[in-house]
Amino acid sequence: xxxxxxxxxxxxxxxxxxxxxxxxxxxxxxxxxxxxxxxxxxxxxxxxxxxxxxxxxxxxxxxxxxxxxxxxxxxxxxxxxxxxxxxxxxxxxxxxxxxxxxxxxxxxxxxxxxxxxxxxxxxxxxxxxxxxxxxxxxxxxxxxxxxxxxxxxxxxxxxxxxxxxxxxxxxxxxxxxxxxxxxxxxxxxx
Ligand SMILES: [Fe+2]
Ligand SMILES: [Fe+2]
Numbered sequence: 001x002x003x004x005x006x007x008x009x010x011x012x013x014x015x016x017x018x019x020x021x022x023x024x025x026x027x028x029x030x031x032x033x034x035x036x037x038x039x040x041x042x043x044x045x046x047x048x049x050x051x052x053x054x055x056x057x058x059x060x061x062x063x064x065x066x067x068x069x070x071x072x073x074x075x076x077x078x079x080x081x082x083x084x085x086x087x088x089x090x091x092x093x094x095x096x097x098x099x100x101x102x103x104x105x106x107x108x109x110x111x112x113x114x115x116x117x118x119x120x121x122x123x124x125x126x127x128x129x130x131x132x133x134x135x136x137x138x139x140x141x142x143x144x145x146x147x148x149x150x151x152x153x154x155x156x157x158x159x160x161x162x163x164x165x166x167x168x169x170x171x172x173x174x175x176x177x178x179x180x181x182x183x184x185x186x187x188x189x190x
Contacts, residue, residue, distance in 0.1 A: 002153035003072060004141040006160055010064045011133045016180055016188075017055055018126040023187040024048070025122055028115045048186070049109055049118065051179055056102050056125070059176045063168050065095050067160045068136075072144065075156065079147045087140050094132045101125035 024044050031043025073088045083089050104121035111117065145153065164173060 001157050002145075002150055003067070003156035003160055004144050004153055006157050007064065007067065007072070008137060008141065010059075011137060013177065013180060014060055014064065014129060015133060016184060017052065017060075018129055020180075020183045020187050021052060021122050021126050024052075025119050027187070028119055032116065044115065046109060048183065049105075049115075052183070053102065053106055053109070055176055055179060056105075058168055058172070060129075061095070061099060061102065063164055063173070065098075066167060067163055069095065071156060071159050071163065075148060075152075076140075076144060081143065081147070087135075087143070091132070091136065091140065094128060098125060098128055098132070101128065 027043050069092065073083075073091070076088060077083055081088055083092075101121040101124050105118055105125070108114070108117035108121065148156070
């Protein structure tokens with residue numbers, strides 16, 4: 001497997017979580033309309049929102065964005081792709097924006113705002129990451145494949161495996177995929 005194949009596969013998992021997040025927002029809004037209350041706590045268990053935030057903080061930001069920021073982007077820069085005013089700068093800026101939305105979602109769960117304060121940053125995050133992933137898949141990774149080549153990208157994947165083991169530890173990745181399956185069964189089932 002190459003580094004870009006690994007990142008593309010992770011993008012599929014992230015997009016699935018974004019679908020779940022959007023479905024949850026629909027359920028929160030429907031619950032509020034029905035109950036007429038700001039905090040429709042019955043509609044969605046807070047534990048689900050907390051595990052989604054954990055997925056976004058650890059799987060997406062720490063692990064996936066870590067692989068991009070600490071390993072792939074520096075290799076692209078060495079290959080001549082510019083950071084400032086170029087695609088890498090844009091990707092970094094979007095990672096930072098995403099962190100802001102995650103902070104706002106966390107603050108909503110911790111504070112008195114209730115679920116209604118969760119909705120806006122959740123939708124903003126889902127929109128941001130959907131566009132971001134499309135740019136990486138269709139532009140940046142295509143560039144990386146051409147510039148770095150399969151042998152270097154296969155080696156880079158080994159570096160990704162080490163980063164994952166160090167930062168999130170063994171078994172964690174699989175646990176996140178089980179969480180995705182569980183939440184998809186709950187929120188994405190027809
Ligand atoms: Fe990214
Ligand atoms: Fe990515």
